[in-house]
Amino acid sequence: MENWLTKRAALSPNKVALIYQYTDFTFAELNDTVQLYASKLFNDDIKAGDRVAIFTGNSFNGYIATLAVQQIGAEIVFLNTRLSEDELSFQITDSGAKLVLIDDNLDSSQLKNIDVAKTRMSELLSMDRSDSYQPVAEFDNDAVTTIMYTSGTSGRPKGVLQTFGNHFYSAFGMSLNLRINDEDSWVMTVPMYHISGFSIMMRSLLYGIPVYLIDKFDVDYINKILINERASIISLVPTMLKRCLNDLKPGQNFNSNFRCVFLGGGPIDNWTLLRCQMLEIPVIQSYGMTETCSNVVALNFEDAQRKVGSSGQALFPVQLRIAESDADGIGDIEIKAPNVAKGYLNQPELFAAKMTSDGFYKTGDLGHLDEENFLYINGRKDDMIISGGENIYPEEVENVYAKIDGLESIALVGVPNDDWGQVPVAYITVDSDAFLNGPDLIEYGRNRLAHYKVPREFRLIEAMPLTASGKILRRKLDEVEFEVM
Amino acid sequence: MENWLTKRAALSPNKVALIYQYTDFTFAELNDTVQLYASKLFNDDIKAGDRVAIFTGNSFNGYIATLAVQQIGAEIVFLNTRLSEDELSFQITDSGAKLVLIDDNLDSSQLKNIDVAKTRMSELLSMDRSDSYQPVAEFDNDAVTTIMYTSGTSGRPKGVLQTFGNHFYSAFGMSLNLRINDEDSWVMTVPMYHISGFSIMMRSLLYGIPVYLIDKFDVDYINKILINERASIISLVPTMLKRCLNDLKPGQNFNSNFRCVFLGGGPIDNWTLLRCQMLEIPVIQSYGMTETCSNVVALNFEDAQRKVGSSGQALFPVQLRIAESDADGIGDIEIKAPNVAKGYLNQPELFAAKMTSDGFYKTGDLGHLDEENFLYINGRKDDMIISGGENIYPEEVENVYAKIDGLESIALVGVPNDDWGQVPVAYITVDSDAFLNGPDLIEYGRNRLAHYKVPREFRLIEAMPLTASGKILRRKLDEVEFEVM
Incomplete structure (x- = not known):
């Protein structure tokens, strides 16, 4: 497929792509800014196939820098900004990142003693642009574009290799599920360095809808956007949802264009769900992980009320089965889908060990299906x-x-x-x-x-x-x- | 990806899949009927990898039989029912079809003397079902599922090999363009044996929306559906659109859920477009061919008025360029997209000759792009x-x-x-x-x-x-x- 950003800028140049601190950027403006940044990165000797680590919150600079690395055809290594020096050092070394791009407004003291080239995102802006830079013409479904580290039961963290195809099929499955339309926009307050955040950026390019980028979880600011702006979808984890609800004044509610809270990151309590029902805020529960490049299971609008407590059905591109189930039907959740990651960087044997002989990925989660194939999560096989x-x-x-x-x-x-x-x-x-x-x-x-x-x-x-x-x-x-x- | 029909039946069993002569069939019912039919075909010794020719109008039986062949994993060879005995004989022989399934309500005298196994679609229903039949678990993007013949400037007709991936990316590109929603339905009066018709069947499975199947072009009946039912999209060629407009009584218009006429199959005159504007019937012009597995270019709603006469922009998965353009910018239209067919059956060299060294398909059409990359067709390089x-x-x-x-x-x-x-x-x-x-x-x-x-x-x-x-x-x-x- 053609490069998603340049294609989207050609198809809908004047549509809003990004809203940051009440300022709109169209897809044409986003593309121009990203290409300028990419050209400077290219001049700084970042080439296709290199790996560039990104250490950023949900800032405008971080958004631009991340897309710029992708435009060059380099692989993005996302660093969780909450990690310790030891943890970051391992990931930077393991990934062989050529450069770490650091958000200016972020405390990055954990990076100080790590031996790797580092550049503040703003420094790059004063550099020269390259005359020979060209964005990649195509996004190859089989090519890795992002690496996100996950821990696990065994030793070292593992860099999950996510391809363009992974992101594509994830976005496709979600678009069918949520029936994305022209009036939609997505509030991104979950971090860019998690798949829940980055997947919103990719959906924006594919669907042609705006992202409200929120740089920190300021519940007052977020509720202002949900109440006063035209935001229609927000990805939240349960903790965040509860804070948003607690902050609502009596009589207040989200704007009339609001469609749903898209909920990931673990189970939610029934009391919170009940409060959402009373406020008529649809909650779309979902299930996914870094290795499946975002959600593989989600509720849909019609069933949200009827199937409270379920994470929903396997999305269109996804096959899901319960293996080795017990008398109650509870067993191991296994997934086969084109959005299952390509593997673990430098540790292919660990990924292979999680695959069945017929190509299903063993999630390590326990769950069961009801008679209509709706999934209910019953915890972890390990002790995560x-x-x-x-x-x-x-x-x-x-x-x-x-x-x-x-x-x-x-x-x-x-x-x-x-x-x-x-x-x-x-x-x-x-x-x-x-x-x-x-x-x-x-x-x-x-x-x-x-x-x-x-x-x-x-x-x-x-x-x-x-x-x-x-x-x-x-x-x-x-x-x-x-x-x- | 999982088998689209069984997946759709699992995700939305109670949604309407097909409306034929005012009778609704849900996806669960469609799936059950197709699997029963497939089981009988399987018992009649049709296996995965076989080719089965389909000789049908837009009948219910034809719809079921076609999907049944796909469920077995056999390849569907579509026969244009208007062809002569000589033409059909060539295609049946060239494709090596093991069986021709013939619609009962169709004059099939052209097939009489052709030496191939033939079965009337209804005959099969009285046969035994197989106990060992199982639908294919997955639709492999790289596997051929349909073969449609096209003529051309050189000698023999060519069987275009269309894969599941071709149909998938075509449907994906259209869904972004038309912003398909839950209330949509698609009227299929263009023939199933053309890509314009069959692509509607595949979209229905992927999007989960109903098809109004129309067995012959009876303008009175079609207008009744467009006026009185909830039909939202209809694919038409210009001839058909003009007949529908001519048949509208003063003051009559299509139903309130109607969204657009999706127009293919050559240029339309401005007078007809003007009539549609006066009636507030959006016309989405498009451009595509059998070799690109339906549309690669289409207008969108926002630009339909502003860009009258254009076929629109290249859809999201599609790269389009004008090669060897003249002083007016008119040149050869070339396409690169995951929906470009796999090749020509038995004549790979003819397909290879239409591909550029960098993977673009030479359509043989002439056109130009305006400053916003909207395509205008300027005719054919050959004399089609x-x-x-x-x-x-x-x-x-x-x-x-x-x-x-x-x-x-x-x-x-x-x-x-x-x-x-x-x-x-x-x-x-x-x-x-x-x-x-x-x-x-x-x-x-x-x-x-x-x-x-x-x-x-x-x-x-x-x-x-x-x-x-x-x-x-x-x-x-x-x-x-x-x-x-």
Whole structure:
């Protein structure tokens, strides 16, 4: 297919592409700005096939820089801005990024000591443009365009290789599901470095609809946009939705063009859903992950009321099945779809291990289907915790703490939390002669891990509950007596 | 991707899929009926990879039978029901069809003497179903699903190999252009055996919208549907549109859900467009061909008034360029798109000859782009005539007549016609001692060619106008004195 940005600018030059801080940019203006930026990047020796890491919030510069890297034909490595120096260092090295582009308005102290070329996004603007630069003519469905890192139960984080085809089929499936029309626009407050955010940018190019880009989660500002502007769709995780609802004054509601909250990032409580129903705010629940390049399952409007609690049906391009189900029909969710990623960078064997012999991707999630093939999520096969839309793998956090002298054993679990869905809490046992305390342990974690991964609380216990074979029985931990450290 | 029919039936079982003679069929009912039919075909020894020729009008049985062949994984060979015995015989032999499925309500005398297995569509219904039949699990983008024959300047007709991917990207491009929504439905009166008709069937599965299937062009019946039902889109060729307009009574207009006439099959006159404007009937002009698996260029709603006379912009997945343009910017229209067909059956070299070294398909049409990249068609490089939406290649007709004793030379040209756009007329020179007359020559043609290809009139001239190198100068023929035979 032709380059989506140049094609969209040719098809609808005067339509609004981006709304940032109440300023509109048309697709022609967006394209011109991105190409200028790309030309300067090209002059700075970034070429097709290179990898460029992006360290940005949802800023205008970040939006432009990201699309510019794509226009050159270089691969975008998205960095989660909340990660620690160690975590970022690994991802930058693993990806072989030639350059890190850093958003000016962001604290980037975690990057200071990492040995890689770095450029502030604004610095690039004062550079020369290249005369020989040309945007790529085509977006090849099989070519990788974005790399996003995910953690997991096993060791190192994995760079998920997402192709243009992945993004295309994801956007296609969603357009059928949401019946995108000319009046639609999408509010992007979920981060660009997550697939939930970046996928909005790609949909905008494919559908030709505007993005309201929101640089930080300021609930007052967001509600102003939802109430006073013509915004029609917003992607939210449950934590954000609750804050928006809490901030609504009596009698206030979203604008008349508003169509739905598109909800991802874990389960939502029934009370919040009920509040949305009373306000007549449709909530489209969905299910997806970085490896499936955004959603593979979503509710539709007709069934949103009838199927409360379900994530919906597998989208048009998606095959979904439940493998090894138990007596209640609960089993492993497996996915086959053209939006399943190409693999893990440098660790193809780990991706291969998640594929069945007939080409289905084993999500690691548990779920069941009702008689009409609507999916209900029943948790994780592993012990992943979802906190405010971010995934936390206990093993990764436990490994960081395991190095501490005197800490005998540690087990991380998620405990329910009204604001975040879950928060991580650590149960530990210590040597009798160890001098450890909670605040120090938290400080230790904050120096080495993204803050959302750090246990909120350390709970000292006598002994871990174990299986017959000596493994920790995580689900028994909430029955064990503990003392907060 | 998953099998589109079974997927659609799973996603929206209770939505209307097909409306035939005022009777509704849901996607669940359509799927059940198609699978039953496919099971019987399978029992009749039709397997994946076989080719099955379909000889049908726009009947219910034809609709079901066509989808059933696709469900088995066999390739559909569409036969134009207006072709002569010679023409059909060639296509059936060339395609190696294992079976011809014949619509019961159709005169099929042209097939009588052709040596191939034939089954009436209704006969199959009394056969046994197979217990081992399973529909194909997936529609592979690279797999051929339909074969449609086109004539051309050179010798034999060519079977165009159309893949699932071709149909998919065509439907995707159209959905963005027309902003398909839940309330849409598509009236299918153009024949199923043309890409303009079959593409509606594939869009219905992908978008989940109903098709109004119309079995013959009865203008009274069609207008009833456009006026009294909720039909929103109709594909028409100019001839048909004019008839519908002529049949409207003063004060009558199409229903309030009607969105547009989707117009293909050659140019339309300004008077007809003006009438549509006065009636506030949006006309979306478009451009496409069998080899590009339906439209590659179409107008959109915003520009329909502003760009009257243009076929529109290249659809999202389509790259279009004008090669070797003259001083007025008029040149060869070339297309690169994932909906360009895979090739010609048994004649790959002919398709290869139409491809440029950088992967563009040379359409053989002439056109130019305005400053906003809207396409205007300026005719054909060759001398193809379009009559009522059917393509006629003069060389094919001339070759049939060239065998007649005493007929010295013949040249076919299209002359303007209010009803059909163009009709074919033959200029001939004869030996001085030949006894030929118009009615006999017409009769001769009707026995050997589809009737729409037969010259309406034979015009006797003294001598052909020739180029310096001795080739017939077709465009000078309208200046030559003639006598109607």
